[in-house]
Amino acid sequence: MPIPHRRPDVEETILPPDYQRTLAAGPVMARQVGEMLGVDISVRVKLEPLRGKLVKLVDRGWLRKLPDGRFTTRL
Secondary structure, three states: OOOOOOOOOOOOOHHOHHHHHHHOOOOHHHHHHHHOOOOOOOOHHHHHHHHHHHHHHHHOEEEEEEOOOEEOOOO
C-alpha cells in the first residue's frame, strides 16, 4: 500500500494500522516501535526495514525525526 503525503485533507486513518499505532506512540526510537509492533528487535536485519518505514513517514510529512534519533508526530 502506498503511503500518501500528508495534506490537510488526508486523515491518518488512511494509513495501515501499524503506521497509525506508530503515530500514536509519541517520541520513540525505532527499537521501541519494533517492541510495540512485535518485531524481533534483537536481530538488526529485522529492525532496519522498520527504520526505513519510519523514515518514509518522515519523508511524507507524517512524522519528524528529532536530533536525538527519536521519531515523533509533526506539529
